[in-house]
Amino acid sequence: MVDVIEAAFQFVSVLRPERLICWNNNNYRGTVLNLDGSCLGSPIRADYGGIIRNYAGFFLAGFSGYIAASTNVLLVELTTIHRGLLLAVEMDIADMICYSDSMLSVKLLTYSNSPYHAYDVLLQDIKDLLSSRNFSIHCYLR
Structure with a gap:
């Protein structure tokens, strides 16, 4: 009986096709x-990061960090956008496109919203940074 149970739970190697991902x-x-x-783990840790590249894909700058005691992924995504735009302004970049996988964040930044939103000050700071230069933001899902 033991042999039958062990045979039922044997590890079977499955070959998966190689998945190549590149910068676009x-x-x-x-x-x-x-x-x-992102907000992951237990206890939850809120981390963020970004990378700035030129048109050919060459690395120009990067950043990362975390928000202590936060479980709100919207705050993390908006903070990521804000920090990335601040870095671009500091680098004196005049023309840039931003890609985020947070559809909600992009919608809050591209459409008019209530001035009573919990993150209205942060949203307005980001909108000011976007309009101060030729910056645009888009949602990009893989």
């Missing part, structure tokens, strides 16, 4: 900022 600028001929934030 969507044919944009300028600077690109890729952003991502």
